[in-house]
Amino acid sequence: MSKIAIVGSGLIGQCWSMMFARAKHNVVIYDINPEQIEIALSSIRKQLEGLPPVLLEGQTVDEIAARVSAAKDLKDALNGAIYVQECCPESVNLKRMIFADLDKVADDKVILASSSSCIVPSSFTEELTHRSQCIVAHPVNPPHFIPLVELVPSPWTKPEVVDQTRALMTSLGQAPVTLKKEVNGFILNRLQYALLMEAFRCVEDGVCSPEDCDTAVSQGLGLRWAFMGPFETIDLNAPEGVKDYCERYGENITACCKEQDALGARAMKGSATADVIHAAMRKAVPADTLVQRKKWRDNRLAALFLHKRSMLEQEKAAN
Amino acid sequence: MSKIAIVGSGLIGQCWSMMFARAKHNVVIYDINPEQIEIALSSIRKQLEGLPPVLLEGQTVDEIAARVSAAKDLKDALNGAIYVQECCPESVNLKRMIFADLDKVADDKVILASSSSCIVPSSFTEELTHRSQCIVAHPVNPPHFIPLVELVPSPWTKPEVVDQTRALMTSLGQAPVTLKKEVNGFILNRLQYALLMEAFRCVEDGVCSPEDCDTAVSQGLGLRWAFMGPFETIDLNAPEGVKDYCERYGENITACCKEQDALGARAMKGSATADVIHAAMRKAVPADTLVQRKKWRDNRLAALFLHKRSMLEQEKAAN
Numbered sequence: 001m002s003k004i005a006i007v008g009s010g011l012i013g014q015c016w017s018m019m020f021a022r023a024k025h026n027v028v029i030y031d032i033n034p035e036q037i038e039i040a041l042s043s044i045r046k047q048l049e050g051l052p053p054v055l056l057e058g059q060t061v062d063e064i065a066a067r068v069s070a071a072k073d074l075k076d077a078l079n080g081a082i083y084v085q086e087c088c089p090e091s092v093n094l095k096r097m098i099f100a101d102l103d104k105v106a107d108d109k110v111i112l113a114s115s116s117s118c119i120v121p122s123s124f125t126e127e128l129t130h131r132s133q134c135i136v137a138h139p140v141n142p143p144h145f146i147p148l149v150e151l152v153p154s155p156w157t158k159p160e161v162v163d164q165t166r167a168l169m170t171s172l173g174q175a176p177v178t179l180k181k182e183v184n185g186f187i188l189n190r191l192q193y194a195l196l197m198e199a200f201r202c203v204e205d206g207v208c209s210p211e212d213c214d215t216a217v218s219q220g221l222g223l224r225w226a227f228m229g230p231f232e233t234i235d236l237n238a239p240e241g242v243k244d245y246c247e248r249y250g251e252n253i254t255a256c257c258k259e260q261d262a263l264g265a266r267a268m269k270g271s272a273t274a275d276v277i278h279a280a281m282r283k284a285v286p287a288d289t290l291v292q293r294k295k296w297r298d299n300r301l302a303a304l305f306l307h308k309r310s311m312l313e314q315e316k317a318a319n
Numbered sequence: 320m321s322k323i324a325i326v327g328s329g330l331i332g333q334c335w336s337m338m339f340a341r342a343k344h345n346v347v348i349y350d351i352n353p354e355q356i357e358i359a360l361s362s363i364r365k366q367l368e369g370l371p372p373v374l375l376e377g378q379t380v381d382e383i384a385a386r387v388s389a390a391k392d393l394k395d396a397l398n399g400a401i402y403v404q405e406c407c408p409e410s411v412n413l414k415r416m417i418f419a420d421l422d423k424v425a426d427d428k429v430i431l432a433s434s435s436s437c438i439v440p441s442s443f444t445e446e447l448t449h450r451s452q453c454i455v456a457h458p459v460n461p462p463h464f465i466p467l468v469e470l471v472p473s474p475w476t477k478p479e480v481v482d483q484t485r486a487l488m489t490s491l492g493q494a495p496v497t498l499k500k501e502v503n504g505f506i507l508n509r510l511q512y513a514l515l516m517e518a519f520r521c522v523e524d525g526v527c528s529p530e531d532c533d534t535a536v537s538q539g540l541g542l543r544w545a546f547m548g549p550f551e552t553i554d555l556n557a558p559e560g561v562k563d564y565c566e567r568y569g570e571n572i573t574a575c576c577k578e579q580d581a582l583g584a585r586a587m588k589g590s591a592t593a594d595v596i597h598a599a600m601r602k603a604v605p606a607d608t609l610v611q612r613k614k615w616r617d618n619r620l621a622a623l624f625l626h627k628r629s630m631l632e633q634e635k636a637a638n
Contacts, residue, residue, distance in 0.1 A: 118571070140539050148539030175538035177531035185575045187527055187535040192549070194517035195510050197576040199549045208506055212496035214548020216506040219494035220459050220467030222548075225541030227619050229533020230511070230518045235600045236613050243597040250588030252437070256504045257516040257584035265576035269569030278562040281554040294555050300546050300630065307626045311619065 009040035013087035021067040030077035095124040113137040120182040122154040147175035210280040328359035332406035340386040349396035414443040439501040441473040466494035529599040
């Protein structure tokens with residue numbers, strides 16, 4: 001049971017608080033706006049009450065909520081903390097200011113992690129005394145139903161900081177991945193953008209409709225990827241595994257990808273194709289039902305999380 | 320209740336037979352090897368017995384199996400059939416021979432569909448009298464748990480053949496998508512290859528391990544894609560939908576994809592990176608357990624199919 005500091009009490013800070021508290025850590029929340037912390041504390045309680053009971057891990061809402069409290073200032077928040085999770089808006093200037101403040105009150109051991117979804121840590125930690133203790137730990141929203149956390153060290157992050165953060169994330173039940181170097185988009189978005197751009201081209205070049213692109217994933221490709229990655233998928237699609245797969249199909253895949261490179265990355269912003277895709281989406285989900293559809297998505301993510309959890313339990317019980 | 324002819328009685332022919340028979344069509348199977356048909360008929364019965372009972376759609380195994388029979392020759396198979404599904408090995412020469420044979424016994428109405436996974440229909444139908452009735456209808460394996468069917472017309476396929484095939488697939492409970500023109504890889508593989516190549520580059524360029532690439536998808540990206548496509552995913556990730564998303568993030572996505580283009584499509588066949596990925600996969604799943612792992616995958620696909628089906632039913636009941 002260690003002390004964890006959450007800096008920034010918006011939605012993602014609340015989720016992190018909930019997950020650390022559920023894993024029996026003492027969580028203190030700091031925000032520049034103290035009123036916001038009070039709102040966050042009651043919001044965390046509501047979120048805990050809304051969780052499927054099995055996800056309370058045998059604890060009551062009261063027990064978990066009691067582990068989360070407000071810090072009066074940043075020094076108070078970091079005092080005795082082993083780990084800080086910064087959860088502020090995605091702005092490099094803001095991150096620079098916050099990490100400079102953290103740097104002043106940090107001891108030599110605490111890990112200073114940022115929830116940044118695309119800003120690389122070297123861009124806001126270079127000048128800091130404690131820069132070797134800084135890392136990005138990027139969650140996916142909602143993190144209690146999407147376990148992936150991307151860990152991005154800067155060139156000066158100590159290896160043990162990476163290892164300790166990875167172990168901490170695993171202990172929360174999350175699924176950490178480690179980048180060996182800083183890259184634009186980290187892993188998740190690099191993979192997402194590659195597929196998204198091909199889907200965008202398929203629409204722009206008249207290969208198929210936006211709806212059919214979506215169906216190809218939601219009723220096809222995405223079903224395997226819900227529980228296996230791209231490499232395990234191909235590993236199980238050739239008799240002798242991935243090497244065999246590359247021997248059989250590699251030449252054609254490389255040729256197809258060269259063709260895609262030649263077709264080129266398209267401008268998405270302000271494009272006519274974005275309008276076409278938008279019109280298709282609004283036909284299926286009118287603008288005034290978008291909020292409802294997002295709830296549907298969150299319900300589906302929750303249900304899928306529980307489904308996968310129960311599959312794992314069945315598989316363990318069978319062995 | 321119409322007559323459907325299945326040409327080729329291997330695994331995919333058996334799956335199609337099962338699905339057409341379940342939807343109350345009379346199915347006749349033709350194979351150049353008559354003994355193979357007998358094996359297929361008993362295999363179809365076994366597969367039906369192995370299906371989750373809810374997927375028999377209120378029928379008994381006997382009722383469904385009774386609708387599938389052997390044809391004595393191709394003429395017999397096509398006599399009165401409204402639709403032929405060719406399910407032979409993936410060879411353009413073989414497809415040419417089979418479609419030439421089908422052409423001789425086809426009337427002017429029957430749809431001649433190929434299960435081809437990558438051979439475009441123009442490459443084996445151009446010379447045929449009935450070429451305007453030919454189309455590719457590519458299923459994903461196993462089709463009774465992965466609903467996607469890719470419909471690929473040739474330039475001379477009649478539009479009504481596309482429409483009728485799409486309606487027939489929908490009536491089976493499948494999820495058809497229509498290509499407006501022939502492209503290498505159709506839709507599913509074009510999207511898969513784009514993501515796969517980026518994952519391959521991430522390993523080759525030392526961004527992350529093969530295992531972490533897989534985790535980024537199976538514990539992150541793939542969870543949304545299990546029930547939403549790439550466009551709906553981004554549509555729900557900005558307040559005002561996909562157009563808003565493109566305004567906010569489009570420039571960065573295009574820049575990231577240009578960078579990926581510049582990094583280029585890599586050779587997968589015979590590459591050292593394929594060896595690295597293969598070694599990682601064999602560490603998790605030793606070669607002698609690959610068959611078992613494929614069963615695990617098939618169980619997971621079946622369970623996910625049932626999960627999604629029950630979610631849909633719950634949602635319908637709630638409305």
